[in-house]
Amino acid sequence: MTDETREPGPTPFQRILRGRRSIRRFLPTPVEPEKLRACLEAARSAPSAHNVQPCRVLVVDQPALKERLAAAAFSGLFSGSKFAAQAPVILALLARPGRAVVRLGSLIQGVPYYLIDMGIAGEHIVLQAEELGLATCWMGWFNYRRARKALGIPPRLKLVALMPLGYAASRPKREPPRRPFEEVVGFNEAPRG
Ligand SMILES: Cc1cc2nc3c(=O)[nH]c(=O)nc-3n(C[C@H](O)[C@H](O)[C@H](O)COP(=O)(O)O)c2cc1C
Secondary structure, three states, rough: OOOOOOOOOEEEEHHHHHHHHOOOOOOOOOOOOOHHHHHHHHHHOOHHHHHHOEEEEEEEEOOHHHHHHHHHHHHHHHHHHHHHHOOEEEEEEEEEEOOHHHHHHHHHOOOHHHHHHHHHHHHHHHHHHHHHOOOOOOOOOHHHHHHHHHHHOOOOOOOEOOOOOOOOOOOOOOOOOOOOOHHHHHHHHOOOO
């Protein structure tokens, strides 16, 4: 194979996308403040419907608060989520409901835009973290009511997800399966899947 016919390798961004995994084992190593800041700035720069920017982030990095959160949110039915407390930082992704015009738009269109906005902002954090050698895991399986209480989240903010952030102690050996391209993409017609 000559240089001209060789497939180009993945771009740096593609390497980040393909290399990212949800991490469930963390080292106690602290996250450098500048890296944490970069992840939070990545969320702040995310696009949002009508530029409402509903995403707020509560950074849990005090061990005592993290322990209180873990005891409240990761017990009983949710005890499988305890791994998150190994991470030196847990981010609580909070939504500040949008202006009336956006809420009305969501109602008319039947699409909860603020949740799209939250997903984008959260994934900005995930990808920025990955680029900096950090690891994350989106988390929706925890006791929302008790987590809100432990963190003292005021009623104006909706708790959407938790996200441990730190250095991976180990990464999953196998790549999680993905649906085939043909199942999820349709050119000029609805995808088959
Ligand atoms: C909204 C959302 C919620 C999730 N909640 C959890 C969770 O509570 N616990 C967990 O271990 N993983 C959780 N995950 C991670 C998924 O299980 C994971 O993304 C999926 O299995 C694919 O694996 P990968 O992220 O390594 O590619 C969640 C992911 C998303 C996007």
